[in-house]
Amino acid sequence: MTLRLAGAQVVTMDAKRRVVEGDVVVEDGRIRAVGRAEAGRGGRGRAGADRVIDCTGLVIIPGLIQAHIHLCQTLFRGLADDLPLEQWLAKRIWPLEAAHTEESVYWSAMLGAAELLLGGTTAILDMETVRHTGAAFAALESIGIRATAGKCLMDAPSAPSGLKETTEAALQEASDLCAKWHGAAGGRLRWCYAPRFVPSCTGPLLRAVSDLAARAGATIHTHAAETPLELQIVKEETGQDEISYLDAVGISGPRAALAHCVWVDEEGIRRLARQQTNVVHCPSSNLKLGSGIAPVPEMLAAGCRVALGADGAPCNNRLDAFEEMRLAALIQKPRLGSDVLPAAQVLELATLGGARALGLETEIGSIEPGKVADLVVLDLTGPHVVPEDADLVSRLVYGARASDVRHVIVDGRVVVRDGTLKAAKVEEIRREANKWARHLKKKTGL
Numbered sequence: 001m002t003l004r005l006a007g008a009q010v011v012t013m014d015a016k017r018r019v020v021e022g023d024v025v026v027e028d029g030r031i032r033a034v035g036r037a038e039a040g041r042g043g044r045g046r047a048g049a050d051r052v053i054d055c056t057g058l059v060i061i062p063g064l065i066q067a068h069i070h071l072c073q074t075l076f077r078g079l080a081d082d083l084p085l086e087q088w089l090a091k092r093i094w095p096l097e098a099a100h101t102e103e104s105v106y107w108s109a110m111l112g113a114a115e116l117l118l119g120g121t122t123a124i125l126d127m128e129t130v131r132h133t134g135a136a137f138a139a140l141e142s143i144g145i146r147a148t149a150g151k152c153l154m155d156a157p158s159a160p161s162g163l164k165e166t167t168e169a170a171l172q173e174a175s176d177l178c179a180k181w182h183g184a185a186g187g188r189l190r191w192c193y194a195p196r197f198v199p200s201c202t203g204p205l206l207r208a209v210s211d212l213a214a215r216a217g218a219t220i221h222t223h224a225a226e227t228p229l230e231l232q233i234v235k236e237e238t239g240q241d242e243i244s245y246l247d248a249v250g251i252s253g254p255r256a257a258l259a260h261c262v263w264v265d266e267e268g269i270r271r272l273a274r275q276q277t278n279v280v281h282c283p284s285s286n287l288k289l290g291s292g293i294a295p296v297p298e299m300l301a302a303g304c305r306v307a308l309g310a311d312g313a314p315c316n317n318r319l320d321a322f323e324e325m326r327l328a329a330l331i332q333k334p335r336l337g338s339d340v341l342p343a344a345q346v347l348e349l350a351t352l353g354g355a356r357a358l359g360l361e362t363e364i365g366s367i368e369p370g371k372v373a374d375l376v377v378l379d380l381t382g383p384h385v386v387p388e389d390a391d392l393v394s395r396l397v398y399g400a401r402a403s404d405v406r407h408v409i410v411d412g413r414v415v416v417r418d419g420t421l422k423a424a425k426v427e428e429i430r431r432e433a434n435k436w437a438r439h440l441k442k443k444t445g446l
């Protein structure tokens with residue numbers, strides 16, 4: 001099966017960061033050729049493809065990657081505004097997560113994945129809640145997004161009673177789900193071990209997670225250094241700085257993705273860079289919860305791996321990769337000057353950086369022959385991205401919006417065509433999401 005996206009401007013994000021005119025040819029889910037000359041070779045002209053989508057006047061970019069998302073929280077959008085992290089968690093998020101059922105987790109994932117795909121995000125690193133993670137995977141399997149997801153692990157004595165599990169029970173279910181879902185849907189779905197954050201987890205659990213993830217070839221997904229209070233708790237409980245403690249229990253290195261890292265000092269940055277641990281910057285979430293501004297330019301200068309993410313709907317409140325790109329650039333400029341974190345560097349975070357955080361840098365993140373076909377076709381003709389001769393990367397990062405997305409391809413399959421989801425009906429998702437959000441509100445009394 002070949003698919004030809006014909007006649008576009010292609011932002012490849014290859015090693016030379018080439019922008020080329022021409023076609024992208026997809027064969028059996030992988031990119032076979034890019035550009036006018038290469039794609040025309042071999043005697044297979046436009047008519048040679050099984051399917052052609054005319055992309056004249058449109059722009060193709062690598063599918064955007066968000067490396068920190070909580071799909072289980074999408075139904076909580078608007079239910080936890082204007083609170084600092086600790087109250088946001090204890091008063092709203094934990095009770096709501098504890099109230100989840102199979103159905104509400106399923107529709108929360110469907111709602112979030114619909115928003116993500118329609119907005120040009122093709123791959124995510126997702127942290128679910130403690131229970132019903134299988135229902136989230138079922139949703140991800142059916143809607144067609146690429147996802148690495150995991151059940152949230154919470155076993156510390158101080159963890160909330162509605163979500164706390166024994167260390168053994170938490171690890172057993174995580175391993176069982178890993179066996180079932182890691183590599184499912186032809187490799188599109190993968191498992192991650194997702195301890196919530198250090199204050200919710202015991203040392204033995206974190207050490208076991210490090211071993212289990214290494215054995216399974218799975219990513220470790222957690223939060224770190226989000227607020228000064230969190231750092232203080234970790235210091236009191238472990239006697240160590242949080243980043244060094246995580247390193248000591250084996251949560252570091254290319255396999256680990258740490259969301260936030262707002263409060264890291266120079267030594268912590270050097271450690272993250274040395275270990276090649278992935279940092280996932282979530283600018284909207286950090287601003288809305290009042291957590292602070294992560295030292296991303298300093299991290300990049302030190303050689304850290306950095307990706308982007310929207311976090312969950314209740315702390316954002318959108319799951320919009322374009323918004324995160326724009327904000328990531330803007331919030332650094334009052335701190336360090338308008339020349340820091342230019343558009344081209346931000347686009348790298350949302351593509352190549354995300355691919356590294358998911359451990360998929362050889363598969364996704366750029367448009368190159370051999371890579372998996374995760375592609376986004378944009379219509380950049382709206383007044384907010386004109387004139388068209390301006391720098392294309394600047395138009396993408398500073399100007400483009402999720403609503404500029406026309407078609408989305410994941411794993412070589414068209415999952416959004418002309419702004420419409422192929423595998424699900426938005427009307428049904430809206431109806432079910434409203435119903436289950438009402439159910440959760442009633443159950444928790446919020």
Ligand SMILES: [Zn+2]
Nearest residue numbers: 223259311312
């Ligand atoms: Zn989070």
